[in-house]
Amino acid sequence: xxxxxxxxxxxxxxxxxxxxxxxxxxxxxxxxxxxxxxxxxxxxxxxxxxxxxxxxxxxxxxxxxxxxxxxxxxxxxxxxxxxxxxxxxxxxxxxxxxxxxxxxxxxxxxxxxxxxxxxxxxxxxxxxxxxxxxxxxxxxxxxxxxxxxxxxxxxxxxxxxxxxxxxxxxxxxxxxxxxxxxxxxxxxxxxxxxxxxxxxxxxxxxxxxxxxxxxxxxxxxxxxxxxxxxxxxxxxxxxxxxxxxxxxxxxxxxxxxxxxxxxxxxxxxxxxxxxxxxxxxxxxxxxxxxxxxxxxxxxxxxxxxxxxxxxxxxxxxxxxxxxxxxxxxxxxxxxxxxxxxxxxxxxxxxxxxxxxxxxxx
Ligand SMILES: C[S@@+](CC[C@H](N)C(=O)[O-])C[C@H]1O[C@@H](n2cnc3c(N)ncnc32)[C@H](O)[C@@H]1O
Numbered sequence: 001x002x003x004x005x006x007x008x009x010x011x012x013x014x015x016x017x018x019x020x021x022x023x024x025x026x027x028x029x030x031x032x033x034x035x036x037x038x039x040x041x042x043x044x045x046x047x048x049x050x051x052x053x054x055x056x057x058x059x060x061x062x063x064x065x066x067x068x069x070x071x072x073x074x075x076x077x078x079x080x081x082x083x084x085x086x087x088x089x090x091x092x093x094x095x096x097x098x099x100x101x102x103x104x105x106x107x108x109x110x111x112x113x114x115x116x117x118x119x120x121x122x123x124x125x126x127x128x129x130x131x132x133x134x135x136x137x138x139x140x141x142x143x144x145x146x147x148x149x150x151x152x153x154x155x156x157x158x159x160x161x162x163x164x165x166x167x168x169x170x171x172x173x174x175x176x177x178x179x180x181x182x183x184x185x186x187x188x189x190x191x192x193x194x195x196x197x198x199x200x201x202x203x204x205x206x207x208x209x210x211x212x213x214x215x216x217x218x219x220x221x222x223x224x225x226x227x228x229x230x231x232x233x234x235x236x237x238x239x240x241x242x243x244x245x246x247x248x249x250x251x252x253x254x255x256x257x258x259x260x261x262x263x264x265x266x267x268x269x270x271x272x273x274x275x276x277x278x279x280x281x282x283x284x285x286x287x288x289x290x291x292x293x294x295x296x297x298x299x300x301x302x303x304x305x306x307x308x309x310x311x312x313x314x315x316x317x318x319x320x321x322x323x324x325x326x327x328x329x330x331x332x333x334x335x336x337x338x339x340x341x342x343x344x345x346x347x348x349x350x351x352x353x354x355x356x357x358x359x360x361x
Contacts, residue, residue: 033078035126038119043103043110052088052100076101115181124175125318129161129168133321149321158322163230173207173231176262180209183261183295186351187217193293193358194218194257201226201255201282203248203275204263207235211259215241224253248275252282261295265315266325269336276340280361287361294357297327298347311353333357 037043045061046053053061055076059069079085084107089097103111109118124130133153140152150158162169194200194214198221202211205225215223215238222240225232229245237243244253249271252258258279264272276292283290299312312327319325328336330347337345337359345359 120174292359298355
């Protein structure tokens with residue numbers, strides 16, 4: 001059981017069950033408190049302060065009305081409990097002590113001046129356009145249409161919504177770019193995958209954050225970012241980095257290798273199969289030497305701990321409800337890869353919760 005049962009008495013079990021249930025009912029409070037912290041820029045303030053910050057110093061930096069100092073304290077208390085701040089004691093000149101707050105590794109990921117800043121993920125994932133649809137889930141379950149939850153709630157697909165709302169498209173691309181910056185660390189783990197390649201096409205490569213990192217590490221590798229025409233319209237590259245607009249369901253530019261990062265989880269098996277078959281076609285000029293490099297989640301409940309599995313399963317529902325996509329278990333990856341006509345593959349965990357899946361013709 002995921003929760004500890006009581007002392008065996010009926011009441012004890014009931015109380016524990018209630019705590020478990022309420023905890024999950026109010027999980028959104030932790031998410032929204034985190035969003036408030038990101039919007040207020042608290043991580044930046046503490047980072048720029050350069051030393052532990054007291055409540056009154058933080059309130060003053062935030063220019064809060066005095067009536068909000070107690071509010072700030074209670075937000076900080078929850079966020080500290082949730083691991084986003086740590087408390088330390090400052091010795092004052094009058095001999096007294098005062099509590100001060102410092103950043104922890106998760107809140108350091110919200111410092112906007114750092115390349116590893118994940119604030120755009122918090123902004124995008126907790127934006128009303130991602131959350132409001134959940135109120136329509138009962139209708140979605142009971143209707144007999146092949147819509148995503150997002151379509152049922154809003155009447156348009158998420159992709160159409162993005163394409164019709166330039167600000168939202170920018171927010172989405174910024175969230176993707178933020179996540180991709182983490183790839184710089186992962187590149188050290190998977191350098192071997194890109195060595196000895198002459199050309200690479202990054203399919204669904206967005207604004208090219210990942211491809212630029214690969215291009216920096218392998219300046220002689222000819223890289224192409226391939227995405228929808230409106231996504232790459234204003235992107236510029238260099239001698240060995242170009243942007244091409246198109247539709248991966250029609251055809252993909254030829255290369256020695258294709259990269260699909262954070263792409264296949266947007267699509268169901270039928271459409272993913274189509275993309276993979278087009279990837280196979282794109283690398284066919286390289287014979288058995290070609291490869292497809294997938295970076296996505298692989299659900300592995302047996303090996304992963306509870307927190308990691310929960311994150312992967314949360315992502316699965318996000319993909320399902322917004323795109324009719326899915327996060328796949330290892331055996332589902334195998335089925336998809338073999339059905340697309342590839343002969344072998346290798347899965348290696350990277351980037352903390354994603355996997356590198358090397359696929360060979
Ligand atoms: C989840 S994002 C991943 C972006 C990037 N690979 C990354 O990891 O940051 C999926 C990308 O697929 C692109 N995409 C969606 N439909 C496409 C299509 N039919 N052809 C090419 N790209 C497409 C989207 O524009 C988006 O940039």
